[in-house]
Amino acid sequence: FSAEQEAQALRKAMKGFGTDEDAIIEILTKLNVSQRQQVLITYKSTIGRDLIDDLKSELSGNFEKVIVGLMTPTTMYDVHELRRALKGAGTDEGCLIEILASRNNAEIRHINENYKLQYGSTLEDDIVSDTSSMFRRVLVSLATGNRDEGTFVDEALAQQDAQCLYEAGEKKWGTDEVQFMSILCTRNRCHLLRAFDVYRTIANKDITESIKSEMSGDLEDALLAVVKCLRNKPAYFAERLYKSMKGLGTDDSTLIRVMVSRAEIDMLYIRREFLAMYGKSLHSFIKGDCSGDYRKVLLRLCGG
DSSP states (O other): OOHHHHHHHHHHHHSSSSOOHHHHHHHHHHSOHHHHHHHHHHHHHHHOSOHHHHHHHHOOHHHHHHHHHHTSOHHHHHHHHHHHHHHSSSOOHHHHHHHHHHSOHHHHHHHHHHHHHHHSSOHHHHHHHHOOHHHHHHHHHHHTTOOOOOOOOOHHHHHHHHHHHHHHTTTSSSOOHHHHHHHHTTSOHHHHHHHHHHHHHHHSSOHHHHHHHHOOHHHHHHHHHHHHHHHOHHHHHHHHHHHHHSSSSOOHHHHHHHHHHHTTTTHHHHHHHHHHHHSSOHHHHHHHHOOHHHHHHHHHHHOO
8 A cells, every 4th residue: 555656546537538437446445544634634745636636626515525534534423423413404313323322432432522522612512502312312422422331231130220211111101311312322332231131021121112112303313322332233233324325316415425434434334234134135135226437436445
């Protein structure tokens, strides 16, 4: 890998009349995120221009969004997406839930630090001013990045948590959402998976069924996302991708965000889950749903 060669090749793809989109896709999708950052710096030092500015002036639409996303460091990409979700026209609750429910403590801490540096306000303040009621509290809890990340399962506590969840929801008239939040947003994964097993024997139904019947709207979506990410994160993202493309019209912002942010993390697993869950490959879904350079670059990120 030579950052200088790639920088020159990118400049060549954009210089003169017309843009060589295929070359841009080829170069950027074969590099990993840290190599792309090196190219960014080398481009500026050897060519004296800003690569992202150049890309933005040559490209447009969803294709541009994917390419700029690829050129953005992982944490900053999450930061920009969260900011867009909070400060754009209307709140993109799905984006807030997806990022905050699926990132680990270290990732959330980096997001918080960079968010504050970039925008001068804290992520928590912006969540509080833009959302309300119990949904707000769940997001604030997730945004602290304070989940126990150990693997210890306290059997007695797992039994107790399962009973608590049962009594907070199925067993009573009305729902004690705070109980759900405090257990689902703080306990470690292994512990919760055990508690969910116990819950099934107590309540005779899965925790997800109870959440669906006890909650509604954004709060339901948020708690379901937490449970799904704990159980099987690639399956959660497979479902996000499926829902972004099925039916009429495409939810491009979700499709782009998941493809860009998971490309180097667990895309292989997401593809496998997608096929198992929907009987069609992610590749074929993207192919049928998108077109042009946008389709080309997504298919490259999907791989296979």
